[in-house]
Amino acid sequence: MEAVVSRAAASANPLEIRRLCHDYAMKYVNIQREQFKRLGVTGDWDSPYLTLSPGYEAGILTAFRALVARGLIYKGLKPVHWCTSCRTALAEAEVEYEDRTSHTVYVRFPLLDQEKKEVVKSLENPSILIWTTTPWTLPGNLAVCLHPDYDYVALAHNGETFIIAKAMVDAVAKDCNLDDYRIVKEFKGRELEGLHCSHPLLNKQSLVILGEHVTLDQGTGCVHTAPGHGNDDYVVGTKYGLPVFVPVDGEGCFTNDFPLMEGMLVWDTNVPIINYLKEKKLLVKNGVLVHSYPHCWRCHNPIIFRATEQLFMSLDQNQVRQRAIKAIDEVQWIPRWGRDRINNMVEMRPDWCLSRQRCWGVPIPAVTCSGCNASLLELAVIDRVIEQVREQGTDVWYREPVERFVPDDFRCPHCEGKEFTKENDILDVWFDSGASHIAVLEARDDLNCPADLYLEGSDQHRGWFQSSLLVSIGARDRVPYRAVLTHGFTLDEKGEAMSKSKGNVVSPLDIVDDLGADVLRLWVASEDYRNDMKLSHEILERIADAYRRIRNTFKFVLGNLNDFDPKLHTVSYAQLEELDQWALHQLAILAEKIYRAYQAFEFHKVYHLTYTFCVVQMSAFYLDVLKDRLYTSEKNDTTRRASQTTLHYILNALLRLLAPIIPFTTDEAWGFLNEAEPSVHLAEFSTIPAEWKNEPLAQRWETLLTIRSEACKALETARRDKVIGHSLDAEVLIKTPNEKLYDLLCRYLPQLPTLFIVSSCVVAKAAVSDTQEVAEGQLPVLVSIKPAPGTKCERCWKFGIDVGSQKDHPSLCQRCVDVVRRNKQ
């Protein structure tokens, strides 16, 4: 962001850049806030915590102060991108890659102590051959790095021996015109660890070390290593305890650490160095190469890697690392492998480089003594900074003179000096976010630390989760969170990452515009977020279908509750039909499973459970069967009111259960339910009465449903044979040899036509032989279909022999006649 803003305002001062960055950030804060609202995200939108607010900034510095007080902050050298003409460090985003022609050199590093290792003892004038495109970094050389597991060879040529990687022999021999060479020895890289070579330019030694970063795509497999001039070199050098040697100053000129060319600009030394190596017979071959090389985005000059003083948080002082690793096991990681992921990262990571050479951020509250040039981090100074930042924000550091932050009686502890200048660097932004448990949780009365849950994508095991943990352990010696949940990433239909260049990006905002926020939310809920989630046209289409189905179920139930007032018409549980009790049993089971799924953060199970419930239990069975009762019974008939009571319970519970997932739809439906709470989001998950769960009843009904399914199969056959069209055209005959089944069927005989949605049913005993064909595991029943006897009642559509028995209602069955007559009264 600072780069974007700086490019727009070329020659702005720090305060101006900071103002532009602030406005830029606020613009996106507001955009994002509106987007979150549109997505139905719950939040305290009027008082978000913003890392750029004065209170938060003071919190960041409070965290930093605690680390200083515990002795965890130190200065060290670390290589950064450095522009020699701008005299400044560059962030990754400020580096642009352009083609550049570089000098390439093959240089021999003669072995000094070949007698120390058996494998090289007998070699004649052995040296390790390196290749580099930056000859000017050779003065900074401290080591030669080999891969421990690669094969290396000793290649004899003209009375001397070169050591290079076996895989590179052909390329190197060709490049260096080594015609008749012989391979005299072969060994693994690790066998040479600890040997010494003579330094090509300085009167010192170069250590042979091992590193996994060594590659075989270019060079010799032996890497010239200058810890002050490269990140890999720095990291591997640190492992071997090598110093960070930088013979180059801020203007890109050699210091007196390389007396031979002291004061010369590094770019001007490549040729002199090559000539010098030639003289010393150390150069095997030189050439040129066009390759992509980092340049400064501002002045377009090539940049260098140069170690500069940076501020670090130590992880091994006070055993921060060990304590963090111990603390990781106090946290619940969801999914569980998150523990291994962050554990490995904390175990392996280097000390945290906290300083950045930028101006948009929280300034490091250090002062430099003008007398002795010592950089000072003093608690007394930091406290004054915190105090003023809390009131005025961190601009105060840039706006006010240093005297405002240094107590009058303060003297440099090294030289008693009393003149100081302010530090220019800021803190890493990961420190900003990593301090939220101090800047927010500790600061707000309505919040507590540790937090119940941190929730982010799995990339944050290296980001926020880790920075929070390290700041928290370092500054407070406690975990910042009790649980950490991570989700995967959204991928395209093939499971590949979305990117602009691939053109497979699907914007969530477009989905919201096309299908609505609840459909997008339903999709999120439907996927198992613990893995990566695929998004495609088909998937969205499926979800939109499912959404409509759920919404339609709400609509259907609401329509049938139109004349139902729960206060007046509710029927007691005991008065409900068994079918209704079955439905409430199913609801109770569903609610139980959903509670469990929510508690386990398994939202996709909530989706699948409710969706299947709406489709299978409700739409395809209960609601379908209920239509006869709802449409043809007398308005105030107890059984009709019983069905409405049940529907009311079911919808009420469903809306509460789905409110977190489809908040807009459930709240809209809730409005028609006339409940006490004005919004479903103010209602709680309902407690399901214990009596609703009725296992014996459920088991009887499971059998009935199995028979129903047999009946449906038979009805389908009859439909195919043109015996019937609608199921109400049919009479079902069920025969079974099984006593228990027969008794069950007789017991429920009056209800069977309703359950099967047919006009009549007949149950009969069958001989055992009749059902021998029935496969094992299936119920021993035989179902046959014939057209229902009688004529069709105009009102309830059922066939009956009693239709027309009343002269004043020639097209109605007796049941309908009774209802019609009573309604007239």
Next chain:
RNA sequence: GGGCCUAUAGCUCAGCUGUGGUUAGAGCGCGCCCCUGAUAAGGGCGAGGUCAGAGGUUCGACUCCUCUUAGGCCCA
């Protein structure tokens, strides 16, 4: 190259979790049919996987181990 993760029907998920064992389940979609009093709806029936691939352990593996392939996140 390293750490961690994923791979079950067209789609989304079950199953496999330190406890391997009859014909691998569901819903959607699809096909065919019915209905028209949930209608930019509703109902029924049906066809689809041998569990990414290879090898191993075992009497027996989707389920355990190894490798390979494809993909993801984070590093290098």
